[in-house]
Structure formats: structure tokens, C-alpha cells
Amino acid sequence: MPAASLNRFRRNFAGRKVLVTGGLGFIGSNLTRTLVGLGARVTIIDCLIPEYGGNARNIAGLERDVVVHIADVRDQRRLPGFIRNQDFLFNLAGQTSHMDSMTDPDTDLEINCRAQLSILEACRLHNPAVRIVFASTRQIYGRPDYLPVNEAHPLRPVDVNGINKLAGEMYHLLYSRVHGVRSTVLRLTNTIGPRMRVKDARQTFIGVWIRNALEGRPFQVWGGEQRRDFTYVDDAVEAFLVASVRRQAEGGVFNLGGVGHMSLRELADLLVLVCGPARARYESRAFPRSRKSIDIGDFYADGRLIRQVLGWAPKTGVQKALTRTCLLYTSPSPRD
Amino acid sequence: MPAASLNRFRRNFAGRKVLVTGGLGFIGSNLTRTLVGLGARVTIIDCLIPEYGGNARNIAGLERDVVVHIADVRDQRRLPGFIRNQDFLFNLAGQTSHMDSMTDPDTDLEINCRAQLSILEACRLHNPAVRIVFASTRQIYGRPDYLPVNEAHPLRPVDVNGINKLAGEMYHLLYSRVHGVRSTVLRLTNTIGPRMRVKDARQTFIGVWIRNALEGRPFQVWGGEQRRDFTYVDDAVEAFLVASVRRQAEGGVFNLGGVGHMSLRELADLLVLVCGPARARYESRAFPRSRKSIDIGDFYADGRLIRQVLGWAPKTGVQKALTRTCLLYTSPSPRD
Numbered sequence: 001m002p003a004a005s006l007n008r009f010r011r012n013f014a015g016r017k018v019l020v021t022g023g024l025g026f027i028g029s030n031l032t033r034t035l036v037g038l039g040a041r042v043t044i045i046d047c048l049i050p051e052y053g054g055n056a057r058n059i060a061g062l063e064r065d066v067v068v069h070i071a072d073v074r075d076q077r078r079l080p081g082f083i084r085n086q087d088f089l090f091n092l093a094g095q096t097s098h099m100d101s102m103t104d105p106d107t108d109l110e111i112n113c114r115a116q117l118s119i120l121e122a123c124r125l126h127n128p129a130v131r132i133v134f135a136s137t138r139q140i141y142g143r144p145d146y147l148p149v150n151e152a153h154p155l156r157p158v159d160v161n162g163i164n165k166l167a168g169e170m171y172h173l174l175y176s177r178v179h180g181v182r183s184t185v186l187r188l189t190n191t192i193g194p195r196m197r198v199k200d201a202r203q204t205f206i207g208v209w210i211r212n213a214l215e216g217r218p219f220q221v222w223g224g225e226q227r228r229d230f231t232y233v234d235d236a237v238e239a240f241l242v243a244s245v246r247r248q249a250e251g252g253v254f255n256l257g258g259v260g261h262m263s264l265r266e267l268a269d270l271l272v273l274v275c276g277p278a279r280a281r282y283e284s285r286a287f288p289r290s291r292k293s294i295d296i297g298d299f300y301a302d303g304r305l306i307r308q309v310l311g312w313a314p315k316t317g318v319q320k321a322l323t324r325t326c327l328l329y330t331s332p333s334p335r336d
Numbered sequence: 337m338p339a340a341s342l343n344r345f346r347r348n349f350a351g352r353k354v355l356v357t358g359g360l361g362f363i364g365s366n367l368t369r370t371l372v373g374l375g376a377r378v379t380i381i382d383c384l385i386p387e388y389g390g391n392a393r394n395i396a397g398l399e400r401d402v403v404v405h406i407a408d409v410r411d412q413r414r415l416p417g418f419i420r421n422q423d424f425l426f427n428l429a430g431q432t433s434h435m436d437s438m439t440d441p442d443t444d445l446e447i448n449c450r451a452q453l454s455i456l457e458a459c460r461l462h463n464p465a466v467r468i469v470f471a472s473t474r475q476i477y478g479r480p481d482y483l484p485v486n487e488a489h490p491l492r493p494v495d496v497n498g499i500n501k502l503a504g505e506m507y508h509l510l511y512s513r514v515h516g517v518r519s520t521v522l523r524l525t526n527t528i529g530p531r532m533r534v535k536d537a538r539q540t541f542i543g544v545w546i547r548n549a550l551e552g553r554p555f556q557v558w559g560g561e562q563r564r565d566f567t568y569v570d571d572a573v574e575a576f577l578v579a580s581v582r583r584q585a586e587g588g589v590f591n592l593g594g595v596g597h598m599s600l601r602e603l604a605d606l607l608v609l610v611c612g613p614a615r616a617r618y619e620s621r622a623f624p625r626s627r628k629s630i631d632i633g634d635f636y637a638d639g640r641l642i643r644q645v646l647g648w649a650p651k652t653g654v655q656k657a658l659t660r661t662c663l664l665y666t667s668p669s670p671r672d
Contacts, residue, residue, distance in 0.1 A: 109450055109453055114449075155490075
């Protein structure tokens with residue numbers, strides 16, 4: 001069931017057809033759960049590549065309410081069939097690992113650039129009235145010139161993933177402006193919450209931290225001085241909904257920020273507090289040289305634009321977000 | 337023979353191995369002619385796609401001095417063989433038509449993104465010491481916020497071509513910074529001179545203007561109020577050479593501007609003057625609606641950065657540039 005505050009979206013989504021790419025992933029599956037709760041008819045495309053965020057268990061209990069296609073957004077020929085007749089398209093499929101994008105840039109390009117262009121072409125040709133929200137990333141800014149980073153900040157991505165995600169969001173804005181395929185771009189910062197990938201650091205380092213903390217192994221904090229902001233996934237889901245239904249969002253780009261910001265060491269301390277110091281502890285390590293070249297230093301987003309234009313702001317602080325996340329993985333049944 | 341002013345580059349290029357992608361095209365062939373004159377051992381890759389700028393006649397007379405591979409930069413497997421052992425790589429292969437990029441975005445992406453990443457991967461793996469200069473475009477800025485446009489101007493490309501060229505230049509800068517594959521990006525504005533494509537407007541509208549003017553047919557001026565700057569191709573060639581040999585250029589991005597700027601109507605009047613009003617005339621038309629959505633309005637570049645850092649500035653005014661261009665197409669033998 002969606003949170004009470006989301007019930008206002010029922011009239012927008014009840015009975016409507018919604019496609020979620022990457023819908024078995026972390027944010028996609030949380031969004032799908034909310035949409036189903038609002039009465040939407042949800043179709044998911046997810047390729048379930050083991051290294052990515054998709055996991056069939058993320059929609060456990062909803063198997064009868066959601067149509068799931070195990071399909072790859074790179075499979076251009078299948079896209080028109082998926083996209084035709086949808087009212088909304090939440091476009092979250094992506095390759096997210098910065099390190100993988102540097103060792104295998106071609107795959108990152110295929111998913112984050114070419115597939116995006118194919119999706120948009122399919123919309124233009126087969127469903128120009130669809131309403132799209134695209135999940136972009138703070139990574140496109142690169143190392144900040146100033147903090148907090150607003151949407152006017154120069155775009156200087158520091159890795160192949162950032163470059164390709166930037167192209168991906170620019171295609172969306174272009175198709176909105178030139179072809180009338182109404183799109184909104186949300187630039188996500190670190191997002192945390194239930195169903196995040198905790199197996200490794202491909203989606204976010206926080207996933208591994210949580211897993212190790214819960215399993216009683218020390219987690220590693222690299223550097224620790226860097227400041228970051230964090231969005232709780234329910235807040236992010238609300239932002240996707242707002243962006244998809246408000247006319248003012250069409251053709252726009254908005255940062256999603258968090259409630260405040262903190263150093264990674266402060267985050268680590270908070271995680272130890274949440275999991276209990278008896279179980280959780282961490283080790284501090286120097287920041288690895290191999291990652292230095294694609295590191296962005298401190299980052300936190302200026303979230304004023306989306307508050308002013310769409311009335312959205314994050315509500316959930318980091319401690320509550322971590323508590324709820326850990327709860328899912330420690331409760332006997334991994335359901336909401 | 338290169339102009340006397342370019343003889344200073346002889347020590348940099350005599351006997352050196354140089355690869356020019358798009359070397360049968362407009363700027364590529366002029367660059368090749370200069371490099372051969374300086375004693376370089378030039379290899380060209382060009383796919384000779386009829387719609388693009390490549391034309392075997394552009395290197396007429398040099399057939400014995402240059403190795404030409406009719407090959408496509410999209411053919412990933414052949415790239416290592418071409419790139420291995422080169423001292424310099426002038427990377428000019430590209431899809432240049434803005435309109436074509438909108439009707440066939442996938443091809444533009446394959447050439448301007450994926451092939452660029454493949455070229456850089458081939459350099460990283462097989463020739464990390466090569467020195468690269470990449471031909472980018474003013475198109476990546478989109479509609480200017482201010483004039484003249486300097487390198488710090490926001491990047492907001494208005495068509496698929498601009499988005500993909502932006503990704504292309506970002507890959508080059510990334511490989512320079514992270515992998516040590518030394519690259520320089522030059523952002524070209526309208527370039528004019530002998531061997532430009534005059535068959536149609538795929539490379540630049542000025543090509544069609546010149547052809548019609550020389551053949552006694554009226555050429556069409558759309559709008560006419562827009563201001564532009566123009567670089568003469570010999571000046572552009574000099575910029576490529578400077579950028580390739582100066583250490584200060586490594587990892588840098590530089591605008592190439594022109595000597596002053598003028599409205600398209602003033603340019604048309606100048607072309608009539610150069611070709612003779614008895615032969616040349618033009619018709620004014622309203623700017624077509626179909627192109628309005630990807631039009632950038634006025635544009636002229638701020639060329640101070642490259643002057644300060646590399647000591648390069650354009651020397652040739654537009655009238656002289658047009659005169660020399662028309663001369664090539666009217667002289668009995670199409671040779672320099």
C-alpha cells in the first residue's frame with residue numbers, strides 16, 4: 001500500500017497503463033509497488049543481468065498484479081510492442097557502475113545512450129502522447145565548482161557512465177522540445193532504502209556497508225571526509241509521481257536532493273548506531289588510488305528548483321532511512 | 337606545399353606517422369595536404385559514404401604520398417591495426433548533418449559516439465602514447481546565452497548531432513585525464529575553403545550557396561539576420577597542427593573562431609561580390625519552420641583562450657576565404 005500522502009495520486013494512476021523500465025531494480029520496484037497500490041496497470045521491462053540491480057524478489061507478492069517482461073532495452077525491435085498504448089513511462093533501466101563503465105565502456109554506451117535513443121524513437125513513432133520520467137544522476141556534474149550544486153552547474157562528468165547518462169538525459173529533453181514527446185529528467189543523488197542492491201558496490205557502496213553491518217562483518221569506509229546527500233527511496237518515488245503528472249515538469253530537469261548532508265564517516269557512525277554497535281563496525285581506509293581519477297569529491301544537491309516548481313521536497317532523514325532499510329533485511333518476511 | 341608560416345612545423349612532422357580519420361573530407365584533406373608537404377607519412381581512413389564529406393578527388397595528386405583505407409570508423413575490429421604505431425591521430429571522421437541526425441539518430445550515434453569510444457579504446461590498448469586532436473563543433477553550445485561564446489558557456493545542444501558530438505569530445509577529455517591518452521578538443525565554427533562539400537547542405541549551407549553562385553543559379557538565404565563567424569580552412573589546419581604539438585593543449589578544449597562575424601545576408605552579399613553580380617544572386621526566404629526547433633540563432637565564438645594558451649588566431653577574412661574557395665572550383669585544374 002502506498003503511504004497515505006501518496007493517495008492523492010490515485011486519480012492520476014488508477015486504471016492507467018504504466019511501463020517501468022528497470023522495474024525489478026531498487027527504485028523501479030519501489031515505484032512499481034506504489035503504482036500497483038494506486039491502481040495502475042504496471043508492465044515491467046527488466047533484463048535481470050546479474051551484475052545490475054534487478055531482482056525478481058523485489059516484487060514478491062505482486063506477481064499477479066504486474067506484467068513482467070524479462071527483456072533488454074537494447075533489444076530495439078521489441079520496444080514498440082512494449083511502449084505502444086502506455087500512458088506513462090518511468091525510464092529507470094540503466095547501467096549504474098562507474099567502475100564498470102571504465103572497463104567496459106561499450107556496454108555502458110549501449111544501455112545508457114543507444115537504448116535510450118531507441119526508447120525515445122519508439123515513443124516518437126508509436127506513442128508520442130506517452131508521459132516520460134527519466135532517472136538521471138548527479139554524476140553528470142562531475143567535481144562540483146560550488147555547493148550545493150544546482151541545475152545550472154557546469155556539466156563535466158568524470159567517467160564514461162556520467163558522459164553517457166548526460167547524453168541520455170539530453171535525448172529526453174530534445175525529444176520533449178522538438179518532437180513533443182513529453183519528458184522530465186530527475187537527477188538522482190545517493191538513494192537508499194529497502195530493495196537496494198546490497199550484494200556489492202555496483203549500485204552504491206552503501207549497499208555493501210549495510211550487508212556487512214547486518215552480517216556482523218566490518219565494512220570499509222574509504223576516505224570518509226567526503227560529504228554526500230541521501231534520498232530515501234519513498235521520497236524519490238513520490239518525486240517520480242509528481243514529475244509525471246505535473247505539466248510544469250514537462251521538458252524540465254530537476255535535482256533530487258536529501259534532507260541535509262553529511263560526511264561518509266558520519267554516515268558510517270549512523271549505520272553503526274542503527275544496527276547496534278555490538279554487531280556493526282567499520283574500518284577506515286585511504287581512498288583507493290585507482291578510483292581517485294573518477295572521484296567527484298564532496299557533493300550535495302541544491303533541491304530548491306523542484307520545491308519551487310513542483311512542490312516536492314525530501315522528508316525522510318538518513319537515520320530513519322537506514323533504519324527502515326535494515327528492517328527489511330532483518331524481518332522474517334522480506335515484504336513491506 | 338604548406339604556406340610558409342607552417343614550415344615551422346616541419347621538425348614536428350617530417351618522417352612522423354600520422355593518421356587522419358575523415359581524411360578525404362573537407363578539413364581532413366586540407367590537413368592531409370599540409371602534412372604531406374611537411375614530410376609526414378600520412379594514412380587516411382575514410383568511408384566515402386556518398387552523403388558525407390569524403391571525396392577521393394580531394395587528395396588528387398597525392399595518391400602516391402598517402403595511404404588511403406576506405407574503411408569505416410564504426411568497424412571496431414579494424415581500428416587497432418590502423419592506430420598502432422601512429423605518432424599523431426587527427427580525428428575528424430563524423431556525421432555532420434543536423435537534419436540527418438534528427439531523422440536517423442542511430443547512425444549519428446554510431447559514428448559520433450560509439451566509434452569515438454572505439455577509437456579511444458584502441459588508443460588506450462594499442463597506442464597510449466599517440467597524440468590526438470578531435471574535431472568538435474560549436475553545435476554543442478546550443479542557443480547562446482551571451483556572445484561571443486567562450487568555452488565556459490553552458491552546453492545545451494539542440495539536436496542529436498550536438499548531443500553525440502558532446503559525448504564524443506567528453507570521451508576524449510576523459511581518456512586524456514584518466515587513461516593518459518593525450519587529447520585536445522577543438523570546437524569548430526563554420527569552416528570555409530577549397531574542398532568543402534558544395535553538392536548539398538549536409539556539411540554547411542555555404543557549400544550550396546557557392547555552387548549555385550558559380551553556376552549562375554540564385555541561392556537561397558533563409559532568414560538572413562543570424563550572425564555567424566567563419567574560419568578559413570588553412571587557418572583551421574594550422575590550429576590542428578598547433579594543438580597537436582603543444583603540451584599546453586593536452587586535455588584542453590578550445591574554440592576556433594573567425595576574423596569578426598557577420599549576418600548571413602552580409603555573407604550572401606559578399607559572395608555575390610566575389611563571384612560577380614552578373615553571375616551570382618540570391619533570394620531571401622523566411623526561415624523554415626521545420627528547422628526552427630533545432631536552430632541556434634546568432635553564434636560567434638570567443639577565441640581568446642586558444643590565442644592565450646596556444647598563440648593561434650584566425651588570419652583570413654571572409655572575403656579572401658570566399659575568393660580562394662571559388663577560385664578552386666573555377667580554375668581549369670582543381671589543384672592547389
